[in-house]
Amino acid sequence: MRKHLPDLFEETPDLLHGLVTQFSPSILKDEGVPVYRAVQRAGEYVLTFPRAYHAGFNSGFNCAEAVNVATVDWLSHGQNAVELLSEENKKTSVSHDKLLLGAAYEAVRSLSGGGGESGKSLAWRSFCGKNLALTKAVETRLRMEEGRIKALGSGFNLIKMEKDFDSNCERECVKCCYDLHLTASGCNKCSPGEYACTKHANELCSCEGNDRFVLLRYTVDELRSLVRALEGEAEDLKTWASKAMEALDLDHGLV
Ligand SMILES: [Zn+2]
Ligand SMILES: [Zn+2]
Structure with missing residues (x-):
C-alpha cells in the first residue's frame, strides 16, 4: 500500500487502520500477496486470523455480527x-x-x-x-x-x-x-x-x-x-x- 499510495500514506500515516482504503485483489496478487475468497452463507462463521488483511461486502440483504475472540x-x-x-x-x-x-x-x-x-x-x-x-x-x-x-x-x-x-x-x-x-x-x-x-x-x-x-x-x-x-x-x-x-x-x- 505504501508503494502504490505514497502520497496518501504521507497524509494519513495510520492509513492501514482506517476502513476507507481498499486495494483490488488483483493489485495484491501482482505484488505476490496470496489472496483468498470466502463466501459466507447464513449460519456460517468466518474466522479472520491475527494480522490478516481482510475486506468484505454484502451481496444481498444481510444481518451479520463481528466479534473478537481471544483464545489462549x-x-x-x-x-x-x-x-x-x-x-x-x-x-x-x-x-x-x-x-x-x-x-x-x-x-x-x-x-x-x-x-x-x-x-x-x-x-x-x-x-x-x-x-x-x-x-x-x-x-x-x-x-x-x-x-x-x-x-x-x-x-x-x-x-x-x-x-x-x-x-x-x-x-x-x-x-x-x-x-x-x-x-x-x-x-x-x-x-x-x-x-x-x-x-x-x-x-x-x-x-x-x-x-x-x-x-x-x-x-x-x-x-x-x-x-x-x-x-x-x-x-x-x-x-x-x-x-x-x-x-x-x-x-x-x-x-
Ligand atoms: Zn506510553
Ligand atoms: Zn514531575
Missing part, C-alpha cells in the same frame, strides 16, 4: 498488537494485561484444585506448564516490563498499585494510550492524576528528587512466582491461588 494461543499475537498500537499512539479496545492476568487467575485457580478436576482444569493444563502458551505469554510480558522498569534507572519510587486503580475508569498513558493495568508511572510534584506507561515515564516530566514513581500491580518477583505457579510449582500455586481468588472477586464486584 492468541495472547502472543495480542501482545504484539498492543506494542504496535502504542507505537502509533492508538488505544487498544481491551486491556490486554487484564485479559492475560485474568486467564492466569483462572488457570491458577483451576490448577490448584479449585472447582475439582473438571474438563475445564484439563483444558487449562494444556496451556500451562513450562513453555506452553499461557506460561510463555505471562513470561514474555514479565520480561518486557522488567526491562522497561530497569531502563528507568533509580529516579523512581516503586510503589504497590491500589487494586482498584483502573476499576472505575480507564487508565492509559498520556503519551501513547498504552493501557496501565499492570504498571503506571507518575509524578506527585507536577502532574497529579496523569500517568504514563513505563516506556514514557521519563517523558512525563523531568522533575528530580523523590516525586516520581512507578505503580506496580505486581512486583517483578510476584510475577516470577506467577510463572512458576503456571509451571506447576506447589508453593507458588498456593500463594497465587489466593491472590487469584481476591482478584477475581474484585473483578466480579464482590469486594
Whole structure:
C-alpha cells in the first residue's frame, strides 16, 4: 500500500487502520500477496486470523455480527498488537494485561484444585506448564516490563498499585494510550492524576528528587512466582491461588 499510495500514506500515516482504503485483489496478487475468497452463507462463521488483511461486502440483504475472540494461543499475537498500537499512539479496545492476568487467575485457580478436576482444569493444563502458551505469554510480558522498569534507572519510587486503580475508569498513558493495568508511572510534584506507561515515564516530566514513581500491580518477583505457579510449582500455586481468588472477586464486584 505504501508503494502504490505514497502520497496518501504521507497524509494519513495510520492509513492501514482506517476502513476507507481498499486495494483490488488483483493489485495484491501482482505484488505476490496470496489472496483468498470466502463466501459466507447464513449460519456460517468466518474466522479472520491475527494480522490478516481482510475486506468484505454484502451481496444481498444481510444481518451479520463481528466479534473478537481471544483464545489462549492468541495472547502472543495480542501482545504484539498492543506494542504496535502504542507505537502509533492508538488505544487498544481491551486491556490486554487484564485479559492475560485474568486467564492466569483462572488457570491458577483451576490448577490448584479449585472447582475439582473438571474438563475445564484439563483444558487449562494444556496451556500451562513450562513453555506452553499461557506460561510463555505471562513470561514474555514479565520480561518486557522488567526491562522497561530497569531502563528507568533509580529516579523512581516503586510503589504497590491500589487494586482498584483502573476499576472505575480507564487508565492509559498520556503519551501513547498504552493501557496501565499492570504498571503506571507518575509524578506527585507536577502532574497529579496523569500517568504514563513505563516506556514514557521519563517523558512525563523531568522533575528530580523523590516525586516520581512507578505503580506496580505486581512486583517483578510476584510475577516470577506467577510463572512458576503456571509451571506447576506447589508453593507458588498456593500463594497465587489466593491472590487469584481476591482478584477475581474484585473483578466480579464482590469486594
Ligand atoms: Zn506510553
Ligand atoms: Zn514531575
